[in-house]
Amino acid sequence: MLSLADILIVVAFVLYSIGVGLRSRAKASRNLEEYFLAGRTLPGWKAGISMAATQFAADTPLLVTGLIAVAGVFSLWRLWIYAVAFLMLGFLLAASWRRAQVLTDAEFTEIRYGGGAAAVLRGFKALYFGTLFNCTVLAWVLFAAKSIAEPFLLWHQWLPEWCFLPFVTLIQWIGVPLATNPGGEMVWVLSANNLISILAIVAVTALYSTTGGLRSVVNTDILQFALMMVATAVFAWIVVGEVGGLAALPDRIADLFAAGRTIDGISPDQILAFDPWNAKGVTLPLLAVFALQWLVQLNADGTGYLAQRSMACRSDTDAKQAAIVFTVAQVLVRSLLWLPLGLGLLLLFPPDPPALDPHATAPLAQLTAEREMTYVRGIAETLPSGFKGLMLTAMLAALASTVDTHLNWGSSYWTNDIYKRFFCPLVLKREPDPRRLVWVARAANLLILAIALLIMTQLSSIRMAWQTSLLLGAGMGIPLVLRWLWWRMTALAEIAAVVVSLVLAPVLLLTLPATDDDALRLLIMALVSSAAAVVTAWLRGPEDHAVLQAFYRRVRPPGFWSPIARSLDMPDDGPHRLWIGCLMTATAAVSLFCLLVAIGSWLCGSPAPPWAPSRTLYLWTLAIVGFALVPVWWRAAFQSRQW
Numbered sequence: 001m002l003s004l005a006d007i008l009i010v011v012a013f014v015l016y017s018i019g020v021g022l023r024s025r026a027k028a029s030r031n032l033e034e035y036f037l038a039g040r041t042l043p044g045w046k047a048g049i050s051m052a053a054t055q056f057a058a059d060t061p062l063l064v065t066g067l068i069a070v071a072g073v074f075s076l077w078r079l080w081i082y083a084v085a086f087l088m089l090g091f092l093l094a095a096s097w098r099r100a101q102v103l104t105d106a107e108f109t110e111i112r113y114g115g116g117a118a119a120v121l122r123g124f125k126a127l128y129f130g131t132l133f134n135c136t137v138l139a140w141v142l143f144a145a146k147s148i149a150e151p152f153l154l155w156h157q158w159l160p161e162w163c164f165l166p167f168v169t170l171i172q173w174i175g176v177p178l179a180t181n182p183g184g185e186m187v188w189v190l191s192a193n194n195l196i197s198i199l200a201i202v203a204v205t206a207l208y209s210t211t212g213g214l215r216s217v218v219n220t221d222i223l224q225f226a227l228m229m230v231a232t233a234v235f236a237w238i239v240v241g242e243v244g245g246l247a248a249l250p251d252r253i254a255d256l257f258a259a260g261r262t263i264d265g266i267s268p269d270q271i272l273a274f275d276p277w278n279a280k281g282v283t284l285p286l287l288a289v290f291a292l293q294w295l296v297q298l299n300a301d302g303t304g305y306l307a308q309r310s311m312a313c314r315s316d317t318d319a320k321q322a323a324i325v326f327t328v329a330q331v332l333v334r335s336l337l338w339l340p341l342g343l344g345l346l347l348l349f350p351p352d353p354p355a356l357d358p359h360a361t362a363p364l365a366q367l368t369a370e371r372e373m374t375y376v377r378g379i380a381e382t383l384p385s386g387f388k389g390l391m392l393t394a395m396l397a398a399l400a401s402t403v404d405t406h407l408n409w410g411s412s413y414w415t416n417d418i419y420k421r422f423f424c425p426l427v428l429k430r431e432p433d434p435r436r437l438v439w440v441a442r443a444a445n446l447l448i449l450a451i452a453l454l455i456m457t458q459l460s461s462i463r464m465a466w467q468t469s470l471l472l473g474a475g476m477g478i479p480l481v482l483r484w485l486w487w488r489m490t491a492l493a494e495i496a497a498v499v500v501s502l503v504l505a506p507v508l509l510l511t512l513p514a515t516d517d518d519a520l521r522l523l524i525m526a527l528v529s530s531a532a533a534v535v536t537a538w539l540r541g542p543e544d545h546a547v548l549q550a551f552y553r554r555v556r557p558p559g560f561w562s563p564i565a566r567s568l569d570m571p572d573d574g575p576h577r578l579w580i581g582c583l584m585t586a587t588a589a590v591s592l593f594c595l596l597v598a599i600g601s602w603l604c605g606s607p608a609p610p611w612a613p614s615r616t617l618y619l620w621t622l623a624i625v626g627f628a629l630v631p632v633w634w635r636a637a638f639q640s641r642q643w
Helices: 004-023 034-042 045-056 059-071 073-080 081-101 106-112 116-149 159-176 188-241 245-260 266-274 284-292 307-311 316-348 364-382 387-430 434-456 462-474 475-483 491-511 515-540 545-554 561-565 574-604 615-638
Strands: none
Touching: 004 188, 004 387, 034 106, 034 188, 034 307, 034 387, 034 434, 034 475, 045 188, 045 316, 045 387, 059 116, 059 316, 059 387, 059 615, 073 081, 073 116, 073 266, 073 284, 073 316, 073 574, 081 106, 081 188, 081 316, 081 545, 081 574, 106 116, 106 159, 106 307, 106 387, 106 545, 116 188, 116 364, 116 387, 116 434, 116 462, 116 491, 159 188, 188 316, 188 364, 188 387, 188 434, 188 515, 245 266, 245 316, 245 574, 266 316, 266 545, 307 316, 307 387, 316 364, 316 574, 316 615, 387 434, 462 491, 462 515, 475 515, 491 515, 545 561, 574 615
């Protein structure tokens, strides 16, 4: 039950967010560049923290808690490996994204390629990524909202019957229970509670994000990220203290498993392992996915809201810094809070022995969903008044920071790449007024929300939605990177990759449905789609020479563009810039991963790999290497010189 202090903290955050949106309304209403890119005035640190706030979604700590419990710490490498893509964005591509001077990555296709195929690809991406992919991710974020809200937002106790009962009637008419336990006695009352909570959350988020545009999104993201970091640190401190402190974690986990309260036969060392030698169920396909997932995913080159933040920066240096700040905050800092917290929650709320019988038929997805909910249960049962309100506000803020970004980003496709690019010239036969476009963008937010809410009712767990979104994007990563590095890439090649992904995804989901086949599905999707793109580019490429010259002169992409550079009498420094960018990406990745494993292993009491001479020597070596490399990539990140 929330206290008055808890409620006041939540209300204060809501009022602040609405105020930020209203203060930015005048500037955002001028044109689409002000609305979607904040007039291209963002400093790098602000853009980077905004990226981190979006990724620090309310559903992600639930996902991490579930993964640690059922698959161990090593399973989180599937999330951590994205650091390579984020660092590559910073050191290699962020400045080029900004120099492109476009509003969306879909618009980028028409300056990279040109012609009818590029126009088709632009419209296709706007619909595919702006609607299907974006709304699916938004739906999974809203799915997490009901898990967070249900224990705390008890509308049936606060509202009079005449106000509450219509929501019960509505949810029964829809016929889709929104309670976390659809078979419970109060399913329709709790579903109505959750419906009101979700509608209230999206109403507040839509209000400030649609009025103030990206400025309000970024300014609220700064507070949201700070709240989430402070609240998570307090939560982790209390939970770990409840189970005996950091030093007690390994022994307490060993005791838990000695009592037979384990999941799917996983051992204590496997739960704590950072390395594949101690982890459970590691196969070559799984290692291949963990190693390549940064490349075989939709955001491999920053496509989406990461590119949007890069394009909104005030300089090329700020665009680079944004991605680096984002990576450090996202992969290193927040993970070091979540690791002991996830293990502490496993000890504080141990698995139920009957559900862990060797002959139990409960699917892994169900067990994972149960473990995900221990995060919310920990907030409800361990935090005192005031801190509970702080954590609830932080969770709602994290939810809002993801929802506002996906609304703003998704509506940019609908407005700039569908309405302005196609509907106005082909149907209305006129150029749209800049202020009218902003109102179209605001209306698009509401349509995106409606689609996401419909999709949300079909999700069975956060993890399932996460895996599905990974599969849909797996075939696009390599072609998206190649369009920057290889002058022969074509619009038809990208179309081939998208079409193959759409056709192959349902086939793989039907033929390889088991959880153990996730890695194989992703590898097949990436290989087949990328091969289709490369073959198409080789047979039908390159694009028109004049289009490529204009693109190279405008963007100065890294990579292999020698024929185009020579035709323009410009220096062919693309391979050199590619080499330096990749070197800095690798250096920063090694540094961050060494620090993550060293500090994380110390916090959690994780074992060293069997080949290490001693655990102490192993951890000290990682820490020294990690810290020694920091000055190298830090200097490269914050110098103004561009490669």
